[in-house]
Amino acid sequence: MQAHSVYKIPQGKLLKISLEYDEKNNVIMTIRIAGDFFAYPEEAIEAMEKKIRGTVLEQKHLLEKIQAIISEDHIQFIGVDAEGLTQGILMCKP
């Protein structure tokens, strides 16, 4: 199933998530993380989009996965954070 969300991070930027997920297993198939935020290095966001594939669409799993990627790839976010990303992704679910 295709889904989208637009989420204004509190004190931050506007996050726009596009998601394709497997409804039966509640698993992310593809994701695009867009918006007017800042991330360093920028290219890490594309790697993150790949690494998130296969993650269960559930708060705890998703937050842990995103935090792990941020730490592995030494990503610095400005205007968005792991919690905000998680929230934006979960908002794609009806």
Place this chain on the structure above:
Amino acid sequence: MKEQWRLLKTGFNTAFSNMAIDRAILVANSKGKVPPTLRFYGWVPRAISIGYFQSLTDEVDILTCERLGVDCVRRITGGGAVFHDKEVTYSIIIPENHPAIPKNILKSYGRICNALIQGLTHLGISSTYAPINDLLVNGKKISGNAQTRKERTVLQHGTILMDVDVDTMFSLLKVPNEKIKDKLIKDVKQRVTSIQHVLGKKIGFEEVEDALKIGFEDEFDIELIKGSLTKEEETLARQFEKACFSTTQWNQRR
């Protein structure tokens, strides 16, 4: 003697060329071939730049842009969509480990924005830095800025609005909710200002350049020496323009 940085006044260029030149300077600086550089430029034709993470088709009404002759380009920096019309754009390119640049990214935005603030005072405009990346005059936005760090080099570019046309801007940009578009336009008109609006008169492009130059010299305690792009930078810029910034593949990659 004060440290000397290079000042480039590259005038008006296309969006694709402008983004390619910034990138070329970054590469040259990262190889130690050119000193820290402050560049001023403008956009002809008028253009929209979008942030690295934005989707072009989500943000921009491409057909209206084509109809009005407005170019669209993806930046290598994050941040939001900008309509580049009546403004002075600057870029600063400097090694990440230069003592003038705070290691902390947000602090470095603040430091560079301070140079702009000092520059604006030379035009009689009092502004404040509003994190993450804006400058405000009387609570209204007059400048937006975006920074990337690549190859141990900082590139920050941004705009100082000389005049603003919110109606045209919103004919080119898509809004998340069409139903509230009129209200949004009204809000943005309340929240954005320009040099012309603040001073009640027009100021020339060069006068703004000169004021900002002094602002950077004062903030960083340096001397800006007018120079030009090296042959290598020009070649690199042409390559980046052709292979990247003018391509659909780059501009529509998200």
